[in-house]
Amino acid sequence: MSLLPTVQLIGAQKAGTSAISEWLFEGGFRPSRVFDGEPYYYRKEAHFFDIDWNFHRGMEYYASRYEGTCGAPALDATPDTLAFAQRVHDIYLSAGCATTVKIIVVLRDPIARELSLYNHLVYDCQRLDPSQLSDWHKQVTKTDNSIMSFDEFVRDVSLPALATDEAQDYGLGRSSRHGLYANHLQDWFRLFDRNQILVLSYDELCNNPKKLQQRVQGFIGRIVPGDLCHKNSSNSPIKVQMPSCEARQCLQSFMKPHNERLYQLLEAHIGPPMEQRPFPRFSNEESVGSIIS
Numbered sequence: 001m002s003l004l005p006t007v008q009l010i011g012a013q014k015a016g017t018s019a020i021s022e023w024l025f026e027g028g029f030r031p032s033r034v035f036d037g038e039p040y041y042y043r044k045e046a047h048f049f050d051i052d053w054n055f056h057r058g059m060e061y062y063a064s065r066y067e068g069t070c071g072a073p074a075l076d077a078t079p080d081t082l083a084f085a086q087r088v089h090d091i092y093l094s095a096g097c098a099t100t101v102k103i104i105v106v107l108r109d110p111i112a113r114e115l116s117l118y119n120h121l122v123y124d125c126q127r128l129d130p131s132q133l134s135d136w137h138k139q140v141t142k143t144d145n146s147i148m149s150f151d152e153f154v155r156d157v158s159l160p161a162l163a164t165d166e167a168q169d170y171g172l173g174r175s176s177r178h179g180l181y182a183n184h185l186q187d188w189f190r191l192f193d194r195n196q197i198l199v200l201s202y203d204e205l206c207n208n209p210k211k212l213q214q215r216v217q218g219f220i221g222r223i224v225p226g227d228l229c230h231k232n233s234s235n236s237p238i239k240v241q242m243p244s245c246e247a248r249q250c251l252q253s254f255m256k257p258h259n260e261r262l263y264q265l266l267e268a269h270i271g272p273p274m275e276q277r278p279f280p281r282f283s284n285e286e287s288v289g290s291i292i293s
């Protein structure tokens with residue numbers, strides 16, 4: 001049996017990965033070990049592929065996070081992994097299991113996802129001690145340390161990040177660039193057999209979670225008991241529920257051709273039989289703000 005996680009839940013960031021991974025962990029999947037000094041969320045997210053310092057410690061270091069005596073399969077649910085198909089492939093190839101790892105990705109309307117990202121960053125900036133804030137968090141702060149509005153965030157952070165080239169997947173704009181799903185998925189589809197990749201819809205997670213659970217169980221070949229809970233990382237009372245028309249239009253006009261590419265890519269690369277086909281289009285009215293937490 002591979003020492004590496006059997007299942008990679010690679011993202012997208014802010015697309016319900018915490019709810020899905022908690023269900024899988026409670027149903028028997030092994031999480032990552034959390035080493036001294038690491039934040040608790042390393043249990044869910046090993047951050048091996050996206051953090052250079054971790055990645056350069058190599059495959060054995062990654063495997064050591066999942067050492068265990070029981071035979072249960074392990075799960076890494078680092079949502080940042082979406083941007084690192086090549087690294088995942090290289091590591092699993094060197095471990096001899098590039099053709100058996102199972103990869104799950106959840107896609108959410110990119111505008112709703114961006115808003116969720118913004119709310120998460122704002123929530124952390126308000127709750128954490130300033131010394132704990134990373135450059136990633138500081139994407140929502142202005143030079144005078146006040147917090148940007150969502151419109152300002154879209155104008156000054158999201159759109160510039162979206163317009164940069166792929167080299168930025170290693171940099172700060174990566175979180176916004178997650179929404180360019182076709183760019184990422186084309187790499188995964190090139191490197192792995194399409195039957196190893198299950199693409200899920202966040203809409204289905206909201207509207208028919210039981211069906212989504214069935215798809216996951218069929219894909220991993222294992223019955224997993226339990227229900228999906230609602231896991232929300234940003235319960236701030238000032239959470240922005242709806243983007244302004246202007247912010248929505250700016251993001252929409254940028255995202256539209258990317259979303260079209262995504263639908264075409266998914267039609268051209270047929271996935272495992274339990275995947276939704278055709279993949280549902282993101283609706284403009286989607287859950288941007290419809291989930292009141």
Ligand SMILES: Nc1ncnc2c1ncn2[C@@H]1O[C@H](COP(=O)(O)OS(=O)(=O)O)[C@@H](OP(=O)(O)O)[C@H]1O
Pocket residue numbers: 012013014015016017018019079112115116117119120205206228229230231232233234291293
């Ligand atoms: N069960 C269920 N169904 C539908 N939606 C859910 C569920 N659980 C969590 N959520 C919403 O998912 C958003 C958080 O996604 P992630 O867990 O992937 O975030 S993270 O990347 O790990 O930070 C976050 O979205 P927003 O509320 O829009 O911010 C959560 O509310």
